[in-house]
Amino acid sequence: MVPTAGVSAAPGRGVGVVRSRFSLRTASSPTKLRAATVVTVVLALVLSLGGWYSVQRRSTAIDDAAAAAQQLIRVQDVRVLVVEADSLASRAYLQGGQEVAAERQAYEDSAANASNGLVDAATAATTVDAQLLESANAQLARYLGLVEQARANNRQGFPVGAAYLRQAHTVSVAIVSALREVEAHARQRVDDSIARAHRSSWLLVLGTMLVLAAIVVGGVWVAIRWRRLINVPLAAAGLLAFVVLTAGVGVNAGAMNDADAVVEQPLAAADVLAQARAAAFDARSNEALTLINRGGGQAADAQWHLSKSIVDAALSESCDAYGAGCDADEPFAAYAVGYTAVRTLDDKEGDWEDARDLSTTGQTTASVPSGVNPVASFESFAETSGDAIAAESSSAARGFDNAVDNLGLLAFLVVIAGLAIAVLAVLGYGQRVREYR
Amino acid sequence: MSRRTRTTAGLVAAALLLGACSGSTSMPSEITAEVTQTTTGTTTAPLRDCTTAEEDAVPATASYPALDPMPEPGEMPPRSTMARILSEGRLVVGVSGDTLLFGARNPFTTQIEGFDIDILTEVANAIFGEDGAKHIEYKVITYADRIPKLEARNVDIVAHTMTINCRRWLRINFSTVYFWAGQKVLVKTGSGYRSIDDFEPSALGGVVCAPNGSTNIDKMAADYPDIEVIGKDDISDCLVAMQQGEADATTGDDTVLAGFAAQDPNTEVVGDESGKAFTDEPYGLGMNKDDVDFVQFVNGVLAEIRDNGRYDEIVQKWLIDTNALDNVTPVPPPDYSRPLP
Numbered sequence: 020m021v022p023t024a025g026v027s028a029a030p031g032r033g034v035g036v037v038r039s040r041f042s043l044r045t046a047s048s049p050t051k052l053r054a055a056t057v058v059t060v061v062l063a064l065v066l067s068l069g070g071w072y073s074v075q076r077r078s079t080a081i082d083d084a085a086a087a088a089q090q091l092i093r094v095q096d097v098r099v100l101v102v103e104a105d106s107l108a109s110r111a112y113l114q115g116g117q118e119v120a121a122e123r124q125a126y127e128d129s130a131a132n133a134s135n136g137l138v139d140a141a142t143a144a145t146t147v148d149a150q151l152l153e154s155a156n157a158q159l160a161r162y163l164g165l166v167e168q169a170r171a172n173n174r175q176g177f178p179v180g181a182a183y184l185r186q187a188h189t190v191s192v193a194i195v196s197a198l199r200e201v202e203a204h205a206r207q208r209v210d211d212s213i214a215r216a217h218r219s220s221w222l223l224v225l226g227t228m229l230v231l232a233a234i235v236v237g238g239v240w241v242a243i244r245w246r247r248l249i250n251v252p253l254a255a256a257g258l259l260a261f262v263v264l265t266a267g268v269g270v271n272a273g274a275m276n277d278a279d280a281v282v283e284q285p286l287a288a289a290d291v292l293a294q295a296r297a298a299a300f301d302a303r304s305n306e307a308l309t310l311i312n313r314g315g316g317q318a319a320d321a322q323w324h325l326s327k328s329i330v331d332a333a334l335s336e337s338c339d340a341y342g343a344g345c346d347a348d349e350p351f352a353a354y355a356v357g358y359t360a361v362r363t364l365d366d367k368e369g370d371w372e373d374a375r376d377l378s379t380t381g382q383t384t385a386s387v388p389s390g391v392n393p394v395a396s397f398e399s400f401a402e403t404s405g406d407a408i409a410a411e412s413s414s415a416a417r418g419f420d421n422a423v424d425n426l427g428l429l430a431f432l433v434v435i436a437g438l439a440i441a442v443l444a445v446l447g448y449g450q451r452v453r454e455y456r
Numbered sequence: 457m458s459r460r461t462r463t464t465a466g467l468v469a470a471a472l473l474l475g476a477c478s479g480s481t482s483m484p485s486e487i488t489a490e491v492t493q494t495t496t497g498t499t500t501a502p503l504r505d506c507t508t509a510e511e512d513a514v515p516a517t518a519s520y521p522a523l524d525p526m527p528e529p530g531e532m533p534p535r536s537t538m539a540r541i542l543s544e545g546r547l548v549v550g551v552s553g554d555t556l557l558f559g560a561r562n563p564f565t566t567q568i569e570g571f572d573i574d575i576l577t578e579v580a581n582a583i584f585g586e587d588g589a590k591h592i593e594y595k596v597i598t599y600a601d602r603i604p605k606l607e608a609r610n611v612d613i614v615a616h617t618m619t620i621n622c623r624r625w626l627r628i629n630f631s632t633v634y635f636w637a638g639q640k641v642l643v644k645t646g647s648g649y650r651s652i653d654d655f656e657p658s659a660l661g662g663v664v665c666a667p668n669g670s671t672n673i674d675k676m677a678a679d680y681p682d683i684e685v686i687g688k689d690d691i692s693d694c695l696v697a698m699q700q701g702e703a704d705a706t707t708g709d710d711t712v713l714a715g716f717a718a719q720d721p722n723t724e725v726v727g728d729e730s731g732k733a734f735t736d737e738p739y740g741l742g743m744n745k746d747d748v749d750f751v752q753f754v755n756g757v758l759a760e761i762r763d764n765g766r767y768d769e770i771v772q773k774w775l776i777d778t779n780a781l782d783n784v785t786p787v788p789p790p791d792y793s794r795p796l797p
Contacts, residue, residue, distance in 0.1 A: 115563035178554035182692035313596040
């Protein structure tokens with residue numbers, strides 16, 4: 020069959036008119052070859068740019084998830100520091116002028132680290148979160164002032180110090196509330212970023228499939244029309260497109276699996292463990308408040324039980340679902356036994372002094388079950404949970420880094436492969452076009 | 457391409473695209489828990505006003521007749537409230553933890569001490585003997601919790617600078633008057649306020665703080681409705697409010713304000729235009745409405761310590777030796793005219 024020209028251009032008419040009358044069915048073979056070349060090259064360039072954009076978008080989304088996760092961990096750390104400081108301040112008040120120097124230093128360290136942590140968190144925050152953190156920082160300054168007022172009054176023997184401490188605790192609750200809001204936002208950003216990452220690779224897959232389809236259809240057409248079994252450049256282009264498709268899908272899926280695994284395992288575990296730790300310190304703070312209120316601390320006792328139920332649920336979830344922090348459960352359970360002993364001494368036996376001694380030093384002259392020591396148990400829990408959170412947080416950060424490691428290389432190779440496919444398509448169809456010269 | 461080939465290719469493409477857009481994982485939800493206990497452990501219904509008939513029936517300061525003869529310590533009448541307390545080995549008392557001179561925790565000894573505490577110790581001694589103080593279990597409660605804690609039987613007796621009045625008699629029982637206080641105002645030294653009337657908007661104006669659930673805040677609403685008043689859960693929160701500039705003054709009983717003035721040398725206590733208290737605040741020990749026998753017993757204890765001079769020693773120790781009050785209003789003779797139910 021001799022190819023026939025199907026293009027007729029009216030003299031003096033524009034290209035648009037020529038295009039409007041173009042018919043592939045009636046076009047000459049060289050024209051069809053050139054059209055196939057243009058279509059393949061355009062699709063290859065779309066693959067090159069679209070694929071690069073697609074991979075970059077996934078990489079950026081995973082980076083965003085990592086940043087949100089880091090912010091979540093950072094803010095949770097600050098929350099724990101604030102609650103820890105409040106716990107130490109309450110116990111120091113209980114000890115009056117006999118406060119332990121090391122505990123005073125621990126309070127000052129917690130307060131300073133919380134303040135620095137808030138500043139760090141604010142620099143990495145969204146506008147809304149920055150306002151919340153700024154407010155929390157202002158509240159923290161107020162909190163520290165109130166604690167100092169409580170301490171100064173207490174040391175002079177002025178009972179108004181208890182009112183200052185009550186107010187300080189109320190302010191610390193407000194700080195914690197603001198931080199929990201920021202944490203919720205960070206969790207949502209992790210979810211949104213991961214979802215965005217999942218959605219981001221369709222352009223690469225679709226582009227590669229279109230290129231591959233164009234090359235396969237063109238290759239088959241050339242083989243049938245010109246009785247050439249293999250057009251080497253087109254075959255190479257097809258092979259390259261297939262490699263891009265499989266490698267792209269593989270690397271992309273691998274990165275996504277890695278990121279999903281981080282969210283499902285170490286990050287979720289760190290999040291849940293941090294909630295357990297914050298609630299545990301809150302319980303410890305309320306333990307002191309039940310004693311400061313001298314038997315009138317039902318509200319603090321109710322809050323202690325609330326915090327304990329959060330700790331129990333969080334530790335259970337952490338261990339059962341993620342296999343993390345399992346060894347923190349035992350010391351917290353021992354601490355809870357210690358708290359019960361403190362409350363029993365104070366409430367049921369009316370022995371406030373021994374209850375206070377057991378709570379603040381772990382020792383008492385009163386009769387308590389053997390081995391009961393809320394101070395040692397809590398310290399053990401604090402250390403164990405802290406280590407577990409640090410391990411899971413590090414693992415999460417490493418996991419996100421690993422997830423995006425290969426995406427940069429993939430984006431580069433997609434660009435190169437797209438350009439190479441375009442060149443090979445020009446060479447492949449060009450061989451047939453030259454036969455008509 | 458055959459139809460089968462096209463179908464297969466279509467399925468492969470769909471699978472690849474689906475794989476590219478697979479469902480994402482998400483973070484665990486924040487762990488929360490609900491409070492399973494009430495925050496105060498008690499419920500509080502608002503006090504209602506007495507009717508005129510209730511007001512006229514018997515004076516508010518009248519209590520039930522003192523037990524006569526009084527039982528010996530450690531030998532309480534069977535089935536009495538005192539016998540129950542004796543058998544439990546503890547007298548649960550509701551007190552203030554931060555009202556200097558009347559009921560406050562001493563940070564150096566960590567003991568709660570004050571006028572009210574010494575009166576309660578006398579009650580405990582009368583039940584348990586000379587080591588009665590060891591059998592006292594303190595519950596530090598707020599002003600607003602005084603009546604609810606008694607009604608809920610969280611405490612056996614309340615000694616918390618509590619004024620006897622008809623409205624409270626509707627819900628709890630009182631002993632005879634064991635101290636006579638009056639409402640005054642704590643102001644900042646040099647602030648220009650010389651009396652409660654200076655806080656009227658037509659005068660200097662200003663914000664006055666008073667504890668919620670107290671007769672002090674009721675008095676402000678009834679007699680000084682134009683003065684701006686803010687309420688706090690505890691009167692010590694009012695001192696904090698003053699020190700932080702949230703309030704210009706605190707109104708309360710002169711007994712309590714004397715303790716505040718001792719804690720803040722930049723304050724002073726003023727009264728009405730003549731410098732006197734502008735209310736009468738007869739203090740009574742509060743008990744559960746059903747514990748009439750315990751009220752009679754406590755009235756017997758109060759009569760004994762008035763007679764043997766112990767009451768005067770307690771007044772001397774907390775209110776005269778400390779120079780807390782300019783003068784202590786003598787407690788009137790006990791009125792036992794309230795008929796037994």
